[in-house]
Amino acid sequence: MDPAPLIIDCDPGVDDAIALFMAFARPDRFDLRLVSTVGGNVNAETTARNACIIRRIAGRLDVPVHAGARRPLLAPQAVASDFHGPGGLGALSIPDAVDPLASGHAAQALVDTIMAHPPGAVRLAVTGPMTNLALALRLAPDLPSRLGPVCVMGGARREGGNISASAEFNIYADPHAAQIVLDAGIRPVFMGLDVTHEVRSTSRRLERIDAIATPMARAASELLAFSNHVERTRVGGSAAPLHDPCTIAWLLAPELFETRPAHIEVETSSPLTRGHTAVEFRLGPESPANALWASAVDADGVFNLLIESLQR
């Protein structure tokens, strides 16, 4: 099987970094054509810088990084630096010099990359606010007919929320962009908190990563240790959830997940429930399926994929 063309749109971010490592480490499966970044966990300049740092650790300077939207389409800016550290990569040391970005806005790079491949060829993982994808859809309305499988990390049903009682951060950060994506006929696979909260960086799993002597594994170990420190001190838990890598795991091994068709709508006007995802499984003419919702996951399988990547 030839490597599949892949784009990752992200806001690194500790778990975005782990997702990037998973993809960078699999040139046998992914022809990684573009990493695009967006403001989210930390500001847009920092997420772009962080993607370049992670790319160098992975030894994949062949992959262009394009910076994208600095702020949401309409909503006030939201950040999650409490969970990722002020620099967005936990306590990872930041080099003085960082490799350059490719020129041009991420939204245009998304359009150009997708349109340069046959219809249905390019896979897309979105692990941050969906602002760049929404802008790309406005630039090229026929993009949905050209895109291959799309997997996004976002939303919550059973799990309620993480940035608020009723919303998950990526959707909360740009609810209007998420609704534009849902209305575009793409039918993305949603990795919401209902599954990502099942994929935890337990000490047993981290010991397996600590035992791997590769630059990516050493960086991943530091990043995950930071996440677990935040989980213990801010959330009161013992093992942090691994959100964004679930998108790459689905692209690598969809059989690790149970998904079901859903009609998802996003709250875009209420300050109290901004970004809430109403995930409806009772489909009909008034509520046609516009997404696949991940409802169960083989968490050990996801971690085995991560460890296999970090060992390469």
Ligand code: RIB
């Ligand atoms: O809610 C989890 C999501 O928000 C993840 O993508 C994490 O990186 C943050 O962006």
Ligand code: CA
């Ligand atoms: Ca993210």
